[in-house]
Amino acid sequence: xxxxxxxxVADVCVVGLGPTGQALAHRAMSAGLKVVGVDPRxxxxxxxxxxxxxxxxxxxxxxxxxxxRVDKPVxxxxxxxxxxxxxxxxSKPGLKAALALDDATVIxxxxxxxxxxxxxxxxxxxxxxxxxxxxxxxxSPGQRRVAAAHGIFVREEVAxxxxxxxxxxxxxxxxxxxxxxxxPPSFLYxxxxxxxxxxxxxxxxxxxxxxxxxxxxxxxxHRLERHGIRLxxxxxxxxxxxxxxxxxxxxxxxxxxxxxxxGGMMHPCTGYSVADSLALVDTAVEAVQRxxxxxxxxxxxxxxxxxxxxxxxxxGLGRLxxxxxxxxxxxxxxxxxRQQRALLSAHDDYAALGGVLFMTVARxxxxxxxxxxxxxxxRNRWVGWDYGRLERGELSGFEDDSAS
Numbered sequence: 001x002x003x004x005x006x007x008x009v010a011d012v013c014v015v016g017l018g019p020t021g022q023a024l025a026h027r028a029m030s031a032g033l034k035v036v037g038v039d040p041r042x043x044x045x046x047x048x049x050x051x052x053x054x055x056x057x058x059x060x061x062x063x064x065x066x067x068x069r070v071d072k073p074v075x076x077x078x079x080x081x082x083x084x085x086x087x088x089x090x091s092k093p094g095l096k097a098a099l100a101l102d103d104a105t106v107i108x109x110x111x112x113x114x115x116x117x118x119x120x121x122x123x124x125x126x127x128x129x130x131x132x133x134x135x136x137x138x139x140s141p142g143q144r145r146v147a148a149a150h151g152i153f154v155r156e157e158v159a160x161x162x163x164x165x166x167x168x169x170x171x172x173x174x175x176x177x178x179x180x181x182x183x184p185p186s187f188l189y190x191x192x193x194x195x196x197x198x199x200x201x202x203x204x205x206x207x208x209x210x211x212x213x214x215x216x217x218x219x220x221x222h223r224l225e226r227h228g229i230r231l232x233x234x235x236x237x238x239x240x241x242x243x244x245x246x247x248x249x250x251x252x253x254x255x256x257x258x259x260x261x262x263g264g265m266m267h268p269c270t271g272y273s274v275a276d277s278l279a280l281v282d283t284a285v286e287a288v289q290r291x292x293x294x295x296x297x298x299x300x301x302x303x304x305x306x307x308x309x310x311x312x313x314x315x316g317l318g319r320l321x322x323x324x325x326x327x328x329x330x331x332x333x334x335x336x337x338r339q340q341r342a343l344l345s346a347h348d349d350y351a352a353l354g355g356v357l358f359m360t361v362a363r364x365x366x367x368x369x370x371x372x373x374x375x376x377x378x379r380n381r382w383v384g385w386d387y388g389r390l391e392r393g394e395l396s397g398f399e400d401d402s403a404s
Contacts, residue, residue: 010036012288013119013129015111017042019050019095020260020277021135026099027060027281031289035104036127038119042106049151049199049238050090051191052275056345057088058282065098067091068194070168077173077330085337087168089193090274111136116254131288132256138266141243145314146210147271149189149240150217151201154224154231159198161227163190173326177202178222184382185322186211188223199238200224205271206244206318208383213239215387244268244314248307251295259284264299264307268314269343276347303348309357313343316373319381324369331363332356 014025017039025037054069066088075081109121114134119127156165163169172188179186186204193199202220204211217237224231248264249257257263261273265280280298287297320328333340335356342352361370371377 009117010034010105010127010129011131012036012285013038013127013132015039015114015119015132015134015256016136016260016262017101017106018046018135018137018260019090019099019274020265020281021133022096022099022101023278024133024135024259024281024284025101025104028285028288029101029104031285033285033288035101036119036129037101037104037106038109038111038121038127039106040108040110042108045092045096047238048240049193050092050095050274052088052090052272053345054086054088056275056279058279060282061095061278062098064094065090066194067094068192070166070191073168073170073191075171075329075333076169077171077326077333079330081333083170083333083340085340087170087191089191091194114256116256131294133259133284133294134256134262135258135260136262138242138246138261141210141241143209144243145206145208145245145268145318147203147205147240147242147244148207148210148212148216149201149203149271150213150220151199151238151240152217152220152224152231153193153197153199153236153238154229156192156196156198158229158231159190159192159200161229162200162224163192163198165192168192171329172223173322173329175322176223176226177219179219179322181322183322184211184385185320185325186216186219187325188220201238201240203271205269206314206316207385208318208380210241212387213241214389240271242266242271244271245311248299248304249295251293251299253293257284257294259294259298263295267344268307268310269317275345280347300348302350305350306342306346306348306353309350309353310343313357315375319372319375319378320369321381324364324372327369328360328364328373331365332360334363335359 011033012028013036014021015038017037025035029035068089070087072082073087113120169190189201202216260277265276266273284294287294339352339356342349
């Protein structure tokens with residue numbers, strides 16, 4: 001393939017075939033457009049775990065994309081909240097099969113040049129297209145606002161003291177992770193995956209530079225130990241560390257179209273991006289069919305306003321203590337279903353989002369904590385925090401040594 005030019009001019013070239021890119025290529029292909037996809041490993045099953053609210057999934061996706069379902073996920077703040085909104089973990093093989101690219105041209109290679117109408121692959125292959133979408137994901141976050149998580153995959157029977165089939169912990173803020181009150185906060189996310197395992201994932205949101213993996217792992221193991229769950233140390237793990245503040249792109253001709261997490265669709269307050277991207281692929285495809293600017297269609301002013309307000313939320317979240325975080329989330333989960341959706345999901349419901357942000361600040365107590373939320377005090381509370389280093393043997397006490 002070295003040096004060849006892919007024949008003719010494609011309607012769409014999608015660079016990066018993760019779930020977002022493959023969905024975009026699939027829907028463009030299904031709409032009758034000539035599509036070329038570029039990815040270094042287009043056949044691989046994607047490594048991360050993807051989850052979302054079931055009502056966020058577009059109607060064109062089949063049920064087979066759902067690996068496990070939790071009808072009322074649990075949030076622990078000052079007490080237990082059951083969220084009456086079905087939640088799911090996506091099946092990566094099921095999702096990949098549903099996004100087949102049988103009628104598209106797929107090129108295995110790493111893109112070196114990505115321009116408005118031209119893509120050049122490392123081996124010299126050149127693709128020309130009317131529109132180029134860049135869905136390659138994000139660059140290293142550095143000291144930006146970060147979502148960081150360390151996940152441990154545990155067999156269902158071992159996980160049963162905390163999570164049973166059909167149950168799931170969306171945010172667990174109980175004081176069980178071994179961190180002190182004067183340390184940066186984190187919470188536990190724990191969901192059954194539909195394959196006989198449960199993922200326990202200690203998570204931090206909004207901290208500059210993020211929380212390191214060794215600290216997150218230590219906190220996860222503390223939580224499991226509190227519930228009598230002891231591990232062998234051989235359980236599979238996953239790590240996440242990515243920025244939350246990639247801004248929506250500006251409209252205008254002469255550019256490739258950033259889409260997905262690279263295009264501002266990473267939710268600043270939750271770290272989710274796949275569901276929003278899946279919901280918006282048809283908007284992008286329809287704009288291409290009409291000869292319009294996809295960025296303008298994806299990012300009307302009301303959606304940009306929602307993004308701006310959510311960024312105010314993640315700035316606040318990233319400077320709170322654990323006690324303040326618990327108070328803030330406790331206030332948020334008393335909001336109406338529409339207001340909760342406005343923050344957690346809706347792409348452009350700015351009126352409800354403004355209402356719930358104001359309500360959350362107003363109900364956070366004691367009163368002085370509201371100054372931290374809005375940034376009048378402790379604006380850089382956790383910047384430069386020293387998490388230390390993981391010493392050899394520090395976590396060995398959490399491993400199952402019954403065989404010795």
